[in-house]
Amino acid sequence: MTLLVGVPDSGMLARLHPLAPAGVELLVWRLGDDPIDRRFDLLVLPYMIPAGDLDRLRGQRATVVQAQMLGYDGVAAHLPPGHLYCNAVDVHEAATGELALALILASQRGIPEFVRAAGSGTFAHERYPGLALQRVVVLGAGGVGREVAHRLVPFDVELVRVARTARSDELGEVLAWSALREVLPTADIVVVTVPLDDSTRGLVDDDFLALLAPGALLVNVARGPVVDTEALTRAVVAGRVRAALDVTDPEPLPADHPLWSAPGALISPHVGGDVGSMSRRMDRLTLAQIERLAAGRDPLNVVLRS
Structure with missing residues (x-):
């Protein structure tokens, strides 16, 4: 047949x-x-x-x-x-993990600012946080979350993973979702890798962002609607948090959206797996x-x- x-x-x-x-x-x-x-x-x-x-x-x-x-x-x-x-x-998991790492490194080492300064021939020497010794919280321990975590391990970070249920694997302990409010205030970087469903839609809202330490970096390689765009925009424009986004809601953002030009924001055009x-x-x-x-x-x- x-x-x-x-x-x-x-x-x-x-x-x-x-x-x-x-x-x-x-x-x-x-x-x-x-x-x-x-x-x-x-x-x-x-x-x-x-x-x-x-x-x-x-x-x-x-x-x-x-x-x-x-x-x-x-x-x-x-x-x-x-x-x-x-x-x-x-x-797509490996490539998305690769992009998450690239977004983190670019944001933590000031690459977007250096590129903008280079356009005007400016030598913009600044000290940025870097990645080593940073506390990175990865939300989600599925395929993408695992690939992100594996790529972070060699960078001498303190890795914390949070998922729906507590468990252990080859990378160590995964905390339950109930630990989220406790770990978010301690994070230097939060990477969102969860699938989009009714329980995760709008997960990153005003309350979530208010828990983050000043200057923390939010990285979204999941789906745009996991993040409340208006809440994130307020936090980034106010200088409270930074953001590195491969996905947005809506997608693409309107050309005049403030996140495109906000200091501390880095946006890639949904190329995680491409x-x-x-x-x-x-x-x-x-x-x-x-x-x-x-x-x-x-x-x-x-x-x-x-």
Whole structure:
């Protein structure tokens, strides 16, 4: 029996074609294309699509829908019935951890200020906090949180991790969520890596920010709505805290939003997982899904069944 696999572009088709096992037919099908009169056994979605785009799957039969994103907030409201939806575990975590470290180092060593000063030929020598000996609180101990923590360990930091439930792993102790109010006032840096759901939406609000020590750095590599943008803007513009954000709410921020130019704010354009190795990791995951489906096994990383 032939396994029909849809991919979103000719590049993925060209990469996978020589690697796919016998009995697999690869076909480019994009969201919005006319439905075909066959059921895809596996359909890979484009990268960085809004959840609402999944409405365009209506009329096209597919057994397994494979996303290229890790987060899946909003998907349940738009995924048509009859699909298994899989997220992209092990595709973006390492790269997002890498970016979190880059944002921390840039903020802690004054790189944005140096770059701005260089534009006017100014030698802007200042002392910044640095990263060594800083107390870094990582919120979330899932895939991204682990990758962030692993990258911080060699930098001689005091690492504190907080998650929904207390536990221990290869990096040591993870504190329960109930410890958050106790640890936030002691943090030099707070890195947010939690998924977006009803319990984390607006987590970083006025009360959260009021607990942070003056000058603390908030890093968000999770989802924009985890942070109350108005509350964060007030705190950053007032000079109470600093921020390094790969995600915002809304995204992108309006061109005249005060966070773009606020001292102490650094914003990257949601590039956490978008690196050159992403395609190779996504190809590897797609091939693993093909092998499992061809063997009659359940796919990896199923997060929704519509």
